[in-house]
Amino acid sequence: MKRILVIDDxxxxxxxxxxxxxxxxxxxxxxxxxxxxxxxxRETPPDLVVLDLMLPGLDGLEVLRRLRxxxxxxxxxxxxxxxxxxxxxxxxxxxxxxxxxxxxxxxVLLARIQARxxxxxxxxxxxxxxxxxxxxxxxxxxxxxEVVLTGLEFRLLHTFMRQPERVxxxxxxxxxxxxxxxxxxxxxxxxxIKQLRQKLGEPRLIQTLxxxxxxxxxxxxxx
Amino acid sequence: MKRILVIDDxxxxxxxxxxxxxxxxxxxxxxxxxxxxxxxxRETPPDLVVLDLMLPGLDGLEVLRRLRxxxxxxxxxxxxxxxxxxxxxxxxxxxxxxxxxxxxxxxVLLARIQARxxxxxxxxxxxxxxxxxxxxxxxxxxxxxEVVLTGLEFRLLHTFMRQPERVxxxxxxxxxxxxxxxxxxxxxxxxxIKQLRQKLGEPRLIQTLxxxxxxxxxxxxxx
DNA sequence: AGGCTAGCTGAGGGCCATCTGAGGGCCGCC
DNA sequence: GGCGGCCCTCAGATGGCCCTCAGCTAGCCT
Numbered sequence: 466m467k468r469i470l471v472i473d474d475x476x477x478x479x480x481x482x483x484x485x486x487x488x489x490x491x492x493x494x495x496x497x498x499x500x501x502x503x504x505x506x507r508e509t510p511p512d513l514v515v516l517d518l519m520l521p522g523l524d525g526l527e528v529l530r531r532l533r534x535x536x537x538x539x540x541x542x543x544x545x546x547x548x549x550x551x552x553x554x555x556x557x558x559x560x561x562x563x564x565x566x567x568x569x570x571x572x573v574l575l576a577r578i579q580a581r582x583x584x585x586x587x588x589x590x591x592x593x594x595x596x597x598x599x600x601x602x603x604x605x606x607x608x609x610x611e612v613v614l615t616g617l618e619f620r621l622l623h624t625f626m627r628q629p630e631r632v633x634x635x636x637x638x639x640x641x642x643x644x645x646x647x648x649x650x651x652x653x654x655x656x657x658i659k660q661l662r663q664k665l666g667e668p669r670l671i672q673t674l675x676x677x678x679x680x681x682x683x684x685x686x687x688x
Numbered sequence: 689m690k691r692i693l694v695i696d697d698x699x700x701x702x703x704x705x706x707x708x709x710x711x712x713x714x715x716x717x718x719x720x721x722x723x724x725x726x727x728x729x730r731e732t733p734p735d736l737v738v739l740d741l742m743l744p745g746l747d748g749l750e751v752l753r754r755l756r757x758x759x760x761x762x763x764x765x766x767x768x769x770x771x772x773x774x775x776x777x778x779x780x781x782x783x784x785x786x787x788x789x790x791x792x793x794x795x796v797l798l799a800r801i802q803a804r805x806x807x808x809x810x811x812x813x814x815x816x817x818x819x820x821x822x823x824x825x826x827x828x829x830x831x832x833x834e835v836v837l838t839g840l841e842f843r844l845l846h847t848f849m850r851q852p853e854r855v856x857x858x859x860x861x862x863x864x865x866x867x868x869x870x871x872x873x874x875x876x877x878x879x880x881i882k883q884l885r886q887k888l889g890e891p892r893l894i895q896t897l898x899x900x901x902x903x904x905x906x907x908x909x910x911x
Numbered sequence: 912a913g914g915c916t917a918g919c920t921g922a923g924g925g926c927c928a929t930c931t932g933a934g935g936g937c938c939g940c941c
Numbered sequence: 942g943g944c945g946g947c948c949c950t951c952a953g954a955t956g957g958c959c960c961t962c963a964g965c966t967a968g969c970c971t
Contacts, residue, residue, distance in 0.1 A: 601854045602854055602903060602905065615898070615957085615959085616959095650960090650961075652962085656919090656920085656960080657959095675917065675968060676916095676968095873950075875929090875951085879949080880948095881929095882930065899927095899928070
């Protein structure tokens with residue numbers, strides 16, 4: 466779940482965003498001042514920050530500068546009532562990615578937030594336990610060791626990594642990886658599971674649930 | 689010198705931007721339609737695109753989509769007279785970074801352009817491993833040795849260098865380098881890959897992922 | 912304990928994605 | 942008009958990957 470930090474001294478704004486963004490599935494923190502916002506960001510780094518330009522105490526631009534110094538990649542969305550050309554120029558100069566003018570429609574803000582997160586998300590790799598799978602480079606690592614997979618093996622593992630700890634039946638996998646136009650035996654799934662297990666090494670991450678399917682899960686010790 | 693491509697059917701806009709941005713030290717191309725814009729972008733990839741949402745013929749959003757498919761990193765600044773929430777939402781959905789509403793102050797547009805370009809840092813010379821590609825001088829070096837490439841070879845390598853370690857499918861390359869109006873066999877990609885590999889020499893930097901595509905990557909040493 | 916069935920495994924055949932060398936046609940330049 | 946460079950096509954060779962198969966193992970039920 467993505468974390469969003471909202472820094473604004475206007476309670477009607479923070480309350481609106483807290484409710485609206487929570488409803489959209491984000492984990493929302495709010496701070497009424499720059500100092501408080503920076504403290505929260507330091508404790509639990511958010512995935513994105515919505516920052517009011519006009520703040521009591523520490524200036525919004527100063528907060529932006531400090532957030533950036535801690536994480537130059539962090540997406541920050543500026544929020545403000547002022548709409549002069551000078552402000553915009555200055556904010557962009559400090560490296561804000563985007564700028565929304567109050568009053569705004571919630572959907573517009575949401576769309577921009579999602580656009581920012583998507584930009585970031587697309588490049589990021591999937592992780593589970595000590596496994597890392599990068600869809601862009603088509604690479605897989607177990608710890609620091611690279612695991613070289615063929616096209617099908619990769620697609621199979623990718624399917625598991627997108628929904629770890631969820632049981633996937635053989636017919637589901639057949640559909641997801643081989644496509645619904647495949648008419649062979651489900652034994653092919655077993656064959657490729659074995660192949661994957663072998664390449665990924667120990668300890669085993671793909672467990673068999675007899676009569677049900679397979680699941681990507683760390684073997685919990687003693688149960 | 690940074691290249692900016694302006695796609696807009698309104699001559700007063702293109703003329704204004706051509707003069708204004710040239711004065712600021714940019715190299716400006718303009719296109720009155722989406723088709724023409726895409727063609728220019730394919731021939732000489734710009735550093736940033738200013739794109740009108742309302743275009744005759746090919747829709748602005750469609751142009752955006754195609755520009756993005758060729759280079760996901762390319763900064764695109766949408767420009768439009770419409771200012772409805774729906775448009776903004778849709779444009780962000782397609783991955784526009786920014787949005788400027790007509791009429792605009794030139795300084796605001798300029799500030800946003802500069803902010804985008806700064807984020808992207810120097811595009812002037814692309815590097816990967818011991819490869820260097822300079823889009824301005826159209827030169828390529830492998831280590832200290834210059835590699836002389838033809839126009840197509842250069843565009844192909846350029847496409848790879850803009851997104852190193854990312855898998856590019858043959859159909860993607862066909863689209864990005866040859867254009868979507870090419871109807872020949874994908875074998876042409878294989879032929880040019882071979883040609884590039886030969887000219888670039890060893891160790892091989894363009895790897896084949898059978899059934900998936902090609903990727904610019906140093907062969908990870910056996911681990 | 913024994914039987915049944917789901918799942919595991921090793922080997923191998925064949926197909927097709929990719930590689931490769933050769934060559935034809937077009938265009939700009941001399 | 943001739944020449945050279947570049948783009949594209951084609952067809953044969955290669956071998957990696959996908960899939961099958963048959964025998965084996967092991968969980969589960971009676």
